[in-house]
Amino acid sequence: MNKVFLQGLLLIFLFFGGYFLLAQIDWINFFSVNKIKNSSEKKLGDILWSSIKNSEKECYDTEVIKGIDSIVTKICLANGIDKDDIKLHIIKKDVVNAFAMPDGYLVVYTGLIKEADNAEEVAGVIAHEVAHIKLNHVMKKLVKELGLSMIISATTGGSDPQVIKSVIKLLTSSAFDRNMEKEADITGVEYLLKAQINPEALAEFMFKIARTDKVSGYFKWISTHPEGSDRSKYILEYSKLKKPVEFKKVISDKTWALIQERLNEE
């Protein structure tokens, strides 16, 4: 009996000991896991963006691009995010929408900028989307909704236009799951606080646009889930937990007015 018990113990020890020894090796680098992951994400992001670029009109107005880009830069700088990781593109469309795509693509519609009352509201939305990118929500959502095989088939060889279409539809018109949205809200607030931008603007903007009919797709969904009032509540509660921050204007009133002027001219 004792012999069997000792043999059993030795077997367990061998199993876990072997595991412990193997776990000391950096397998991620050994198999270049991150490299493979990043290259397929990059490929997918590029394919999706070129497809959107072909079907939509991109905004090339330097004042608008410069203004919005400086908001992104400010958020990135304050939070130690490499600005090159975020690829900002502005689409000329009178719809309130903004979404993240694989490999750090951040697409903002001019309709959203026009609908915002101030630059802080746009900054709130950008912080929320950057959070989705940095938390790797985009790839997680795609794998969950479409399956790994479909993602691989979209990035390898002659990618099926039908697959690309469904991926774009998924990213532009359906939301992340509730937990991911909340996580992006909280991380977004953290980004805003570090950049000395008032996070209340994000809550207010979501609350406001949920009641307009210009909103569509993904943004319609996230502005109503969680309910605007719930979102305001936990955003405010979270902001209070952090040490008080002196808020500053994300861009000058003059720049903001110029952006609005340019967009309304078009």
Add this chain to the structure above:
Amino acid sequence: MQTIEFPFKVSDHEAEKASNSYLMSLIAVIAGLPLPILNLLATVVFYFANRRATYFVRWHCTQALLSQLSLFFINSFGFWWTVSIIFFDETISSNYIAYMIIVLITNFIEFIATIYTAVKTRRGEHVSWWFYGGLTDIICKK
């Protein structure tokens, strides 16, 4: 693993049944790769079907069942870890890869041992595994 003299003379029919208990788990490996519980179920069904069989058959059914039981826990953990990586927030880590390598090694050793034992028992030879053999001696009463 060692081949020892069995106290009784083993008939051809008994040897075939005892050998089948190992083959059951081998066949189930194919179906059981995505769902580890299938391996275990196959040996459990075979074990219960042979509860009233001769000592030699029962002994080998028990040894096959015990080895599959431990493999079931090891594989299930790996299976659910993989599921959580694909569908949930878990990410591929060095710990995960290390676990999968040890799972693969364990399954390979078990696979070879099972084939070896299935062949030997078919010839009527009694093969007792290290630890599992001793445990089977305790559980399986004459």
